[in-house]
Amino acid sequence: MIKSLKAQNNTLSDTFIQLQVLNTPAGSGKVFPSFKDKIKESGFSKFSPTKIEILQINVGKMCNQVCKHCHVDAGPDRKEIMTRDTMEHCLAALEGSAITTVDLTGGAPEMNPDFRWFVTEITKLGKKVIVRCNLTIIVANPKYYDLPDFFKENHVEVASSLPHFSAKRTDSQRGDGVFVASIKALQMLNAVGYGIVNSGLILNLIYNPGGAFLPGSQSSLEKEFKTRLSRDYGINFTNLFAITNLPISRFLDYLVSSGNYDAYMEKLVNAYNPAAVGNVMCRNTVSVGWDGYLFDCDFNQMLDLKLKDPTSIHIADYNNEVLTNREIIVNQHCYGCTAGAGSSCGGEISP
């Protein structure tokens, strides 16, 4: 298993270097237009949220997988884990707030020792819980085998990455043996009702391109995945969300080391879709880091782009008014969310 960029002491594990790469002319000499200027041309001189509806919480960077495109640089060697104290601050912020959905991510969020307690407490507040489950965690250790039942008891919505219906394509992105383990986990989720029509248990698949190319039409991909997974493995799922890989962290390392960086950035810039800007996820989401710091989105979190207003930069000081009126920090990586049909944790976003 490969190590995280951080464990390798790779220069791109430094967020300052990542931002430097994104903001200097490409190797070909090409200068990409600033994203900030681009959205200004589209009528967004001050880019702010519409309404905060989703709290996306990263409960730790520890993961049982080391995916080549991971924007978190997660893996077994990452020890950053959210404490129960920080989770309690999250619950306090959620209580009585207008936030409807809590989106739990990682790493593998299930590896946090307080994960089940946290899910149960959020559910008690009447909030919808989405867990970004990498699937393989379910079969990684007997202590996780009952996760499908636990998810069902708490009416958790499961969102799971599966980049392809072929083992080769999946394993080349997510690691050897991931496809077989993912299929087994999907069958276990189906067995308790997840992804089955009229069960009320939602199992969404997340598609990320396995290389330096953009996702195709979400609806076409969904149709193809449904046909192939049902025919070959008897698997059902609710919806497929197509997500663009943003040029940060391990995916940035892949782009630079494979010589694809310039062409990929050009592709993102050329595919800029003004219609997608208004619906990007930072407009209705606040992202919480494993240590409680707040960010505009999971990608800004991984680039350590902390919020500007010092009065509400940590979940312990969560202030809905300040956060709703904040100016969202944008940078060149944001082209990933506005390319083509647009991209968010919930897939395509253009109207």
Added chain:
Amino acid sequence: MYSTNRYLKFKKMNKTYYNAEDLGKFGNIGEFQPELAKKFFDYYGEVFKDGALTAREKSLIALAVAHAIQCPYCIDAYTTDSLEKGADEQQMMEAIHVTAAIRGGASLVHGVQMMNKVKEITM
């Protein structure tokens, strides 16, 4: 002297017959004939939409045709497009085997013509 300079200038501008960057300039053909270019690109766009065939199936057909006509721009474009539309390596290679089968078959089927001629002129 004039013609030599012109030749050197041409050589400097065109180190190879094909330049990968030219693929991104395809739309520029409208510079010399806008009306026909517009008609072509409108038609092109329509052809590749989902229809009785899916956009993914059309992309795989385009990939196979690209290999038949051996157009490097088209191979580049439809390899990426097939991946984006969710095709995998096996499907893409099978599409190229269709090209090879048709191209090979096109040669071999003419063997019947050869056989006919042989039979016509031999005892």
